[in-house]
Amino acid sequence: MDSHEASANGQPQPAREATPSTGPRRGWLGRLGQQLARRSPFEGTIRPGRVPLVAPLLGRPTLPFPHPWNYREPLRILETFFHGADAEADRGARHTRYLDVPGFAPVLVTRDPAIIKAISAATGDKPGQFDRDTMPTSGIARATGEKTLLYANGSIWREQKQLVAPPFARSTLFNPEVFSELEASFRAIAANRLEAVRHRVAATASQSLRVQLEPEIKAAMLEMLVNSFFGAEATTEELRSRDVPALDLVIDNIVKDTVMAKAGCPMHRLPSFFPGIRRARMASAAFEELVSKVIEPRAMRSGAWKQFESSASDEALRPNIRVFLAGALEATTSYASWALAHLARNPAAQERLYQEVRGVDDYSPETLKRLEYLSCVLNETLRLTPALYFHPRRASVDTWVRTDQDQSLLLPAGTHVLLDVWHANRHEDFWGAAVTGSPADQFVPERWWGKGATDQGTREWSHFGFGHGPRFCPGKNLGQLETALVVGAVIKLFELRAPTPQNPAKAGVSTKPLDGVLVDLRIRQR
Ligand code: HEM
Numbered sequence: 001m002d003s004h005e006a007s008a009n010g011q012p013q014p015a016r017e018a019t020p021s022t023g024p025r026r027g028w029l030g031r032l033g034q035q036l037a038r039r040s041p042f043e044g045t046i047r048p049g050r051v052p053l054v055a056p057l058l059g060r061p062t063l064p065f066p067h068p069w070n071y072r073e074p075l076r077i078l079e080t081f082f083h084g085a086d087a088e089a090d091r092g093a094r095h096t097r098y099l100d101v102p103g104f105a106p107v108l109v110t111r112d113p114a115i116i117k118a119i120s121a122a123t124g125d126k127p128g129q130f131d132r133d134t135m136p137t138s139g140i141a142r143a144t145g146e147k148t149l150l151y152a153n154g155s156i157w158r159e160q161k162q163l164v165a166p167p168f169a170r171s172t173l174f175n176p177e178v179f180s181e182l183e184a185s186f187r188a189i190a191a192n193r194l195e196a197v198r199h200r201v202a203a204t205a206s207q208s209l210r211v212q213l214e215p216e217i218k219a220a221m222l223e224m225l226v227n228s229f230f231g232a233e234a235t236t237e238e239l240r241s242r243d244v245p246a247l248d249l250v251i252d253n254i255v256k257d258t259v260m261a262k263a264g265c266p267m268h269r270l271p272s273f274f275p276g277i278r279r280a281r282m283a284s285a286a287f288e289e290l291v292s293k294v295i296e297p298r299a300m301r302s303g304a305w306k307q308f309e310s311s312a313s314d315e316a317l318r319p320n321i322r323v324f325l326a327g328a329l330e331a332t333t334s335y336a337s338w339a340l341a342h343l344a345r346n347p348a349a350q351e352r353l354y355q356e357v358r359g360v361d362d363y364s365p366e367t368l369k370r371l372e373y374l375s376c377v378l379n380e381t382l383r384l385t386p387a388l389y390f391h392p393r394r395a396s397v398d399t400w401v402r403t404d405q406d407q408s409l410l411l412p413a414g415t416h417v418l419l420d421v422w423h424a425n426r427h428e429d430f431w432g433a434a435v436t437g438s439p440a441d442q443f444v445p446e447r448w449w450g451k452g453a454t455d456q457g458t459r460e461w462s463h464f465g466f467g468h469g470p471r472f473c474p475g476k477n478l479g480q481l482e483t484a485l486v487v488g489a490v491i492k493l494f495e496l497r498a499p500t501p502q503n504p505a506k507a508g509v510s511t512k513p514l515d516g517v518l519v520d521l522r523i524r525q526r
Helices: 028-036 074-081 091-095 113-121 135-144 154-164 176-202 214-229 236-262 275-298 303-307 314-344 347-357 365-370 372-384 421-425 476-493
Strands: 003-007 096-099 107-110 208-212 391-394 398-402 408-411 416-419 494-497 505-507 511-513 518-523
Touching (some): 107 113, 113 398, 135 391, 176 476, 176 494, 208 214, 214 275, 214 303, 275 314, 314 347, 314 511, 347 476
Antiparallel strands (some): 096 107, 208 518, 398 408, 494 518, 505 511
């Protein structure tokens, strides 16, 4: 078995010998002995802390693995890994934890930004680089197909990247002609939807209306993607009443199916006479019709299809289209929902943003650059409440990781890695008052002010909201534009107040505010 060194710059280094006596190169019997003796499977200067499989007296949030009773609470599963870890003085044991159950590959969970960065940079198709771990996303592959940019690894991933990423590139989207057409169409969709909400608010005697904004945001985001980006012609009504609920069900079933398949019972094996299974099949059929609808404009070269040069058949593109529709809708809805949920609880930040966007009528690249407070709000949203809350990786061979601070870690082949961005981004050690001037668990856009923040973070701080390294999000520019526009348009038109100060999360494929962004809306007097 090979051993490789992956460094923070993403280039695999020449293979370096693992010390044979301490583990990773042992055969399966040696590994089993090591597991039974509870010896760490890792080497290097970073010493991860061990997490027991069961520990009823520790008062942990749940067990440290998903099962049918806790799979809907993945954030609590991750929290379990760090239960009691703040008492550790050593950075390794405090922020990087592992579970090593006899007979299984180790699972490493890290909330250390230096390790997250090094492993993300070293994920790709070069020898000895990490794969994206397919285990936690097997339900996605059954719903979309395996040959996609999101799911594939190695040379298939590289092929998918070359095939489908160009229409999303900054150079394509920010081409003045493409941009102005897309932005105007996005703006019209946001304006139509907000006008409908404005009518409902104006019709109330108190001029204030309590609404859940998430369904409105989701419908607008889907319309932007299907009609503006892909150039299809779906009606607002069918997107809202048929396609959004179908996609919700497809996404919910992706999470359920991942856990059921692990228990040996994937959903496609269950008969349709179960009402839940029948509903799931109807939702998949509606999803397939939507996929066909966005592929049809390819023949006319409408929308983003204008920039798409490939001889790949429509059939071969379907898996990626499914990923873009379901994944992009999840991520952009999460992003805009969290931004508005935070602003609804922070009147001063909302007022400051309103003062910035009140005179903005269109979102050209120059305007976006000028809207510095909006950029702070969006960065702070992705930091505190990232849409994708963990990034799964897998070491396919024994792999050395070296951080920017020259710390090292050897992961044995087969190790499952969860880069726990959610907990990294809200830990006082990395984002607290001593580092950023404000407590880590609070929404304070001002911490980004004057930092020349880009939308992945600054030179000093990275929130990993769009990932890092070769598997960085290709949809960032599109998603960032949609979210900036929706958040700016809502704040320009309405004043938002949340009925509760707490802002808890629900998590599945992405995270979202648990209350569906419940707010009291008032029309702003201009
Ligand atoms: C604006 C909200 C969005 C957020 C916060 C977001 C976040 C992310 C993150 C964190 C990753 C990296 C995951 C990892 O390293 O394991 C990622 C990858 C990806 N995103 Fe996004 N995304 C967004 C929008 C979009 C859009 C609009 C699209 C496409 C239309 C898209 C398509 C993808 C794909 C295909 C990948 C996988 C890339 C690869 O593995 O090479 N995303 N996204």
